[in-house]
Amino acid sequence: MPSLVIRDLYKRFGNVEVLRNINLEAEAGEFIALVGPSGCGKSTLLAILAGLETVSSGQIEIGGRVVNDVAPKDRDIAMVFQSYALYPTMSVRENITFGMESRHVPKAEQDAAVARVSSLLQIDKLLARRPAQLSGGQRQRVAMGRALVRDPALFLFDEPLSNLDAKLRVEMRTEIKKLHQRVAKTTVYVTHDQVEAMTLAARVAVLHQGVLQQYARPREVYDRPANLFVAGFMGSPSMNFMPAALVDDGGRPAIALEAAGNGRTLLPLPRGIAARGTKVLLGIRPEHLSRPNGDGHGARPGWGTIDAQVEVVEPTGAETMVVLRAGGREFTARLEPDDSPVVGETLRLAVDMNKACLFDPESERLLQ
Amino acid sequence: MKAAGGIAAIPDAVAFDPLATGGAWRRRRSMAVVYLLLTAFAAYYLLPLGVIVLNSFRDLGEIARGGLIGLPHSFSLDHWAKAWNSFCVNGLCKGVEPFFYNSLKMAIPATIISTAIGAVNGYILSAWRFKGSELLFGFITLGVFLPGQMVLLPWAYTLGLLGLTNTVWGLVLIHCVQGLAFTTLFCRNYYVNIPDALIKAARIDGAGFWRIFRRIVLPLSPPILIVTVIWQFTGIWNEFLFGVVFSSGERQPITAALIALTAGQTNVRQYNVESAAVLIGALPPLLIYLFGGRYFMRGLTQGAIK
Numbered sequence: 083m084p085s086l087v088i089r090d091l092y093k094r095f096g097n098v099e100v101l102r103n104i105n106l107e108a109e110a111g112e113f114i115a116l117v118g119p120s121g122c123g124k125s126t127l128l129a130i131l132a133g134l135e136t137v138s139s140g141q142i143e144i145g146g147r148v149v150n151d152v153a154p155k156d157r158d159i160a161m162v163f164q165s166y167a168l169y170p171t172m173s174v175r176e177n178i179t180f181g182m183e184s185r186h187v188p189k190a191e192q193d194a195a196v197a198r199v200s201s202l203l204q205i206d207k208l209l210a211r212r213p214a215q216l217s218g219g220q221r222q223r224v225a226m227g228r229a230l231v232r233d234p235a236l237f238l239f240d241e242p243l244s245n246l247d248a249k250l251r252v253e254m255r256t257e258i259k260k261l262h263q264r265v266a267k268t269t270v271y272v273t274h275d276q277v278e279a280m281t282l283a284a285r286v287a288v289l290h291q292g293v294l295q296q297y298a299r300p301r302e303v304y305d306r307p308a309n310l311f312v313a314g315f316m317g318s319p320s321m322n323f324m325p326a327a328l329v330d331d332g333g334r335p336a337i338a339l340e341a342a343g344n345g346r347t348l349l350p351l352p353r354g355i356a357a358r359g360t361k362v363l364l365g366i367r368p369e370h371l372s373r374p375n376g377d378g379h380g381a382r383p384g385w386g387t388i389d390a391q392v393e394v395v396e397p398t399g400a401e402t403m404v405v406l407r408a409g410g411r412e413f414t415a416r417l418e419p420d421d422s423p424v425v426g427e428t429l430r431l432a433v434d435m436n437k438a439c440l441f442d443p444e445s446e447r448l449l450q
Numbered sequence: 451m452k453a454a455g456g457i458a459a460i461p462d463a464v465a466f467d468p469l470a471t472g473g474a475w476r477r478r479r480s481m482a483v484v485y486l487l488l489t490a491f492a493a494y495y496l497l498p499l500g501v502i503v504l505n506s507f508r509d510l511g512e513i514a515r516g517g518l519i520g521l522p523h524s525f526s527l528d529h530w531a532k533a534w535n536s537f538c539v540n541g542l543c544k545g546v547e548p549f550f551y552n553s554l555k556m557a558i559p560a561t562i563i564s565t566a567i568g569a570v571n572g573y574i575l576s577a578w579r580f581k582g583s584e585l586l587f588g589f590i591t592l593g594v595f596l597p598g599q600m601v602l603l604p605w606a607y608t609l610g611l612l613g614l615t616n617t618v619w620g621l622v623l624i625h626c627v628q629g630l631a632f633t634t635l636f637c638r639n640y641y642v643n644i645p646d647a648l649i650k651a652a653r654i655d656g657a658g659f660w661r662i663f664r665r666i667v668l669p670l671s672p673p674i675l676i677v678t679v680i681w682q683f684t685g686i687w688n689e690f691l692f693g694v695v696f697s698s699g700e701r702q703p704i705t706a707a708l709i710a711l712t713a714g715q716t717n718v719r720q721y722n723v724e725s726a727a728v729l730i731g732a733l734p735p736l737l738i739y740l741f742g743g744r745y746f747m748r749g750l751t752q753g754a755i756k
Contacts (some may be wrong), residue, residue, distance in 0.1 A: 155656035167647035171669035180665070181655035228655075433734050 083146060085110040085268040086131070086236055093126055093292075100126050101292045104140070108285075112268040115127030115283035117273055119315065122289040123364075124272045128240050129272060133157050145235040155184075156172065158438060160229035161238040164245065166221045168213035168228075175209040199227045207301040219250050224257075230265065237269040243278065255281060265372040277318045280304065288312045302428050306439065310446040319368050319403060320412035325443065326364040336442075337364060339388070340407055347409070348387035352436050362449065365439035368403065371415035394422045406431070478481070501642035506725035533726035539711045542700050546727045549707035551689055554734075555618045556703055561623035561682040564724045565699075566677060568633020569628070573667050577649045578659070585651060587638060593631025599629070609696060616697050624696065625686045632685075633678050640674035641667060676745040684735040704731045743751050 086108040091126035093101035101123045116124040129135040131142060133154035142149050160181075168177050175196055176183075182192045200206040203223045214223055229237060233429045237386050242258070243251045259282055262269055273279050279286045282299040288295040288303060288311075307313035313321045323339040328351070335351040344391060349364075373385065390408035397403075402422045404415045406429065415431060423429050440449040501519055506529055508522040529706075535545035542548070573588045605624055614620030644667065652662045693706040702710065708731050712724055739746070 130652075132650070132654060134653070154654045156648075159654065160615065161654050162650065163647040163651060165645055165647050167645065167651035169652070169666055173665070180652070180657070184652075184656035184658075184661055228651075 083110065083142075084108060084271065085112075085145050086114075087141075087143040088127075088131075089141040090141075091127075091130070091142070092138045092291070093130060093135070094138045099292055101130075103388070106287055106294065108268050108270065110404075111268055112284050113262050113271065113282060114271045114287060115273060115279035116273045116286045116287050116289060117276055117279035117315075118445070120274060120296075123292040124274075124289050124434040125240060126288070127240055128161075128270060128272045130260070131236070132159055132238055133162050133417060144254070155442070158235040159238055160232040160234040160236075161240065162225045162229050162242045164241040166225040166242075166245075168221055168224055168358060169214055172212075173209065174205065174211050174216070174224050174227075176211070177224055178209075179233050181228065181232055185208065193200070195231045199231045202230065202261075203227050218246050218420040219254060222246065222254055225409060230261075233270065235265050237320035239269065239273075241273055242271075243273075245389045258282060276318070277439040280316070288315065288317070305437070306448060307365075308448055310365075310441050313448075314363050317367060319414045319416070321365045321367050321439070322371075323441075324364045324409075324411060324413065326362055328362060337362070337435075341366070347386075347388050349388070349433055349438075350384055350435050361443055363443050363446075366433060367437065368414045368416035370434040370437045371413075371417075371431045372434075373417060373421045374430060384434070386433045386435055388431050388433055390429055392425050392427045392429055394426055395422055399424060404429075414424050461505055474564075502725045502728060507535075507723055508722055510720060510722055518721065528731075529720075529722040530726040537711070537723050537727070539707050539719070540699055540702065546704055546707055546711070546730055549702055549704040550730065551619060552697075552701065552707075553703040553705070553731075556621045557582060557683055557734075558623075558626065560622045560629065560686050561679055562696060563622070564626045564629035564633050564682055565675060565678045568635075569637045569668075569671065570663070570673065571630070571634040572637025572639075572641045575638045576644075576686040577644065577667065587634070590631055590634050591626070594635060596631075598628070602695055605692070605696065608705070609622060616699075616701050618701065619694055621703065622693060624692050625682075625689070628692075629682050629685065632681060635669075636674055636678045636681070639673070673745065673748060678743060680738055680742050680746045683738055687735050700705050732746045 084107040086106070088104055088106040091101055091104040092099065097428075102128065106114070116126050116127060124385055126135060130137055133149065133152060137150060146158055150243050169180060178196050178199060179192045179415070180182055182195065189193075196209070197206075199398075200209060203218065203226060205223050205227055208216060213224070214225065225242065239258075240440060243254055246254060255278060258271075263280075271279070271282055280303075281298060283389045284447075285297060286300050286303045287297040290311045291360065296303055296310075296312050304316055307316060307321075310323070314323070327340065329338045329348070331348055331350070337349045337351050339347040339349070345352060358421065371388075388408055390406035390413070392404060393407050393412070394405040395402060396405070399417060399419070402417050402419050404423060406415060417423075439445065440450055486681055490685050504520070505518060507527070508520075509524050509526065510524055512520075513598065536543060537545045537548045537667070537687055539546065549722045571590070575583055575590075609620045609623075610729075614623060648666060649662060651664055655657060675741070687703075688705060690701075690705040692711075693703040694709065697703065697706065708728060711727055712719070
């Protein structure tokens with residue numbers, strides 16, 4: 083039985099529709115991520131799940147119970163806020179027990195719960211401190227402790243890592259994943275960081291302008307993005323898009339890049355799809371471009387080549403991003419550091435067309 | 451927004467010396483000018499107070515001979531004692547003592563009640579905003595700009611209706627209502643800086659309206675409550691108009707009684723006793739400011755809870 087169901091949900095602020103026809107389900111114990119750029123409605127959706135905002139229409143079920151008109155405190159949820167929202171005048175212990183205090187849980191039970199959670203999160207030594215005396219990572223742990231102590235049906239995370247520095251963020255990300263594997267509670271995690279969404283969630287819901295773009299496993303969202311927006315949003319550097327047309331290359335289906343310069347680039351098309359002559363947008367991820375390794379170009383099935391001029395080289399250590407220009411268009415390749423070219427050089431790159439995505443330039447949808 | 455970390459500690463003012471330009475001589479010279487000017491202004495402002503203080507120790511004969519301004523040749527605390535409990539005011543020869551207590555009985559409850567209501571108002575108008583709450587807040591703050599003379603007649607009518615004419619409680623009621631605009635404004639503008647997420651987290655935690663107020667908002671409030679209390683107490687203590695209009699005889703607060711004290715003289719004016727009485731009347735706000743002034747300035751400038 084799914085432990086969270088969102089049905090035909092709409093949310094309007096005055097005349098502005100911030101959420102349109104959202105349908106989502108989370109299985110019991112599943113970790114789902116709501117991801118999208120700022121203003122996409124993901125935080126509003128989370129606030130609606132928490133009961134801090136009302137729905138304009140639609141239905142929300144938590145643990146098999148419709149909670150549309152249930153107060154936040156009675157929804158059996160716990161929430162971790164972006165700012166942690168620790169009560170500044172209370173000690174860590176009081177922060178954790180405040181919910182139980184409000185619910186008149188006996189003192190002995192409170193102490194047992196604090197002991198359990200604080201050892202789980204390794205904050206036992208911090209219990210007497212005030213939030214102001216904690217580091218960012220410690221505050222984060224306390225905020226999670228406050229949520230965990232409730233043992234709720236549903237966990238809500240609102241961009242919990244965005245206030246941490248980059249290194250700590252990666253560490254805490256792993257911790258959250260570990261924690262979820264241990265407690266196995268249904269979790270809804272809001273983030274604008276697609277890496278967080280990909281690494282943490284069993285399923286990712288991509289939101290844009292209040293509309294659910296795609297809801298699928300991270301791998302599928304990444305490899306087969308439902309539309310141009312998802313393709314461009316997930317992955318960094320972003321997927322390269324090139325206008326192209328489907329053509330016939332000596333009896334085999336192929337794709338011709340629209341080039342401003344001379345000559346045209348033909349790439350093989352492993353999956354024969356639309357009719358010839360159709361205009362498409364070719365989407366290639368930077369990592370699917372590489373330097374051909376000796377065995378000649380296009381030798382492997384489904385691979386093609388493209389010639390381009392090197393404009394910028396950005397080494398990051400583990401890999402090197404190269405911005406190239408071909409046919410008046412810029413695109414990015416993710417190369418091995420050993421393959422780093424020189425600026426100005428004309429480079430021949432192998433393109434793994436097995437991984438390429440084709441989009442309809444009109445509807446912006448993925449062509450299957 | 452930075453992490454919720456309690457009332458942000460104000461960083462100490464960055465050491466910046468505006469006079470630290472040029473050489474040592476230039477610095478000393480400008481320093482001297484600054485101190486000279488400041489001392490002159492301070493003396494100018496403190497002069498009337500000095501005259502009153504000195505007169506309260508001088509003999510009447512000496513004042514009559516040498517005028518109001520002059521150093522005391524004799525020193526006596528008798529005039530203070532007389533002003534406190536035996537001088538005749540309003541036909542009552544008990545000094546200003548009963549009026550002093552009238553003022554206390556009026557100012558203390560009025561300060562507490564108006565501050566408490568202001569805090570709750572501010573809490574509602576910031577943490578529990580509703581449709582039209584901003585407009586309502588606008589209307590409440592209008593009271594800040596309403597001159598007291600405008601409300602004299604409505605209050606006279608109201609007090610009569612409630613049977614509170616010429617009572618301390620009547621004045622308490624007036625000061626509570628008249629002070630609401632200020633206390634609400636102060637508290638609301640302070641509470642508006644409490645992050646919304648705190649209130650939301652508390653709601654999810656199962657806390658209700660009053661628990662959130664008591665356990666989360668109130669513990670963050672001391673700076674603004676100190677400001678409000680000082681403001682209200684000094685304002686109510688020093689208030690004259692309502693006191694003189696709505697009370698008479700032995701029911702008057704000290705501000706009104708001081709006027710009666712100076713007006714009711716038939717023969718020679720007792721400047722020394724009057725001076726002592728005025729100083730007694732000014733003492734409570736002065737003391738409050740001396741002890742609380744530091745918090746007052748801090749509370750006014752701090753404001754934000756980050």
